[in-house]
Amino acid sequence: xxxxxxxxxxxxxxxxxxxxxxxxxxxxxxxxxxxxxxxxxxxxxxxxxxxxxxxxxxxxxxxxxxxxxxxxxxxxxxxxxxxxxxxxxxxxxxxxxxxxxxxxxxxxxxxxxxxxxxxxxxxxxxxxxxxxxxxxxxxxxxxxxxxxxxxxxxxxxxxxxxxxxxxxxxxxxxxxxxxxxxxxxxxxxxxxxxxxxxxxxxxxxxxxxxxxxxxxxxxxxxxxxxxxxxxxxxxxxxxxxxxxxxxxxxxxxxx
Numbered sequence: 160x161x162x163x164x165x166x167x168x169x170x171x172x173x174x175x176x177x178x179x180x181x182x183x184x185x186x187x188x189x190x191x192x193x194x195x196x197x198x199x200x201x202x203x204x205x206x207x208x209x210x211x212x213x214x215x216x217x218x219x220x221x222x223x224x225x226x227x228x229x230x231x232x233x234x235x236x237x238x239x240x241x242x243x244x245x246x247x248x249x250x251x252x253x254x255x256x257x258x259x260x261x262x263x264x265x266x267x268x269x270x271x272x273x274x275x276x277x278x279x280x281x282x283x284x285x286x287x288x289x290x291x292x293x294x295x296x297x298x299x300x301x302x303x304x305x306x307x308x309x310x311x312x313x314x315x316x317x318x319x320x321x322x323x324x325x326x327x328x329x330x331x332x333x334x335x336x337x338x339x340x341x342x343x344x345x346x347x348x349x350x351x352x353x354x355x356x357x358x359x360x361x362x363x364x365x366x367x368x369x370x371x372x373x374x375x376x377x378x379x380x381x382x383x384x385x386x387x388x389x390x391x392x393x394x395x396x397x398x399x400x401x402x403x404x405x406x407x408x409x410x411x412x413x414x
Contacts, residue, residue, distance in 0.1 A: 161185030162216040169255035171228050172247030178232035179225030182216035189221035191413050192256055194263035196249055196272030200322045202231035207269050207392040214402030221260055225252055238317055238328040241336035249279040265409050280351050287412045288352040290405055293364050293390050296371035298337040305334055346375040352412045353380040356401055363390040
């Protein structure tokens with residue numbers, strides 16, 4: 160199926176202009192709209208976001224992926240953002256879709272973006288289904304990783320964390336914001352259909368996180384093991400498999 164790609168911009172939760180891409184089926188009306196949240200410090204153009212969105216467009220979905228505030232081509236200062244601002248940006252993106260192409264019926268999140276869609280779902284009433292990819296069940300691992308930066312943050316006001324090949328400034332408010340969230344409680348109260356993808360090979364977010372999310376969530380819920388995938392889903396066939404499974408599964412809940 161042919162598809163279209165639109166470059167879009169909309170206002171984020173705190174007034175910054177956010178940059179997005181909307182993948183559309185080219186020769187038919189979308190069967191549903193979806194919103195994709197990328198991983199921590201990533202962008203809308205990372206492999207997983209790009210390949211899953213385009214594959215879903217080929218299967219008839221309209222998918223918006225966007226850069227969170229301070230990342231990619233979006234405006235704003237990353238050091239001033241936190242998990243709460245990511246959730247708020249997601250809600251703003253859903254509002255943009257609602258007023259233009261149609262509200263998202265499916266929320267998809269990768270890694271920390273998976274935690275963000277779990278937290279944002281209660282603010283997107285049209286979303287009947289939520290999908291997580293390699294998502295953490297809580298922020299213990301990230302919090303522990305950032306703990307070593309606390310002395311420098313207290314001394315200088317911020318510290319730099321290296322993720323992959325890029326470095327980003329982190330301030331105390333980011334860590335304090337993580338401590339506010341009780342993700343297991345959020346998951347238990349989700350009240351949406353939930354599909355969990357995770358790889359037993361994931362070396363960034365251990366697969367035990369998928370077990371904890373699954374056990375906390377109410378029905379209907381499903382789990383699919385991405386047997387040979389890495390955390391970032393760098394192999395295109397893994398992303399295409401994920402898209403095919405989302406399309407088949409979500410169809411049961413979209414009416």
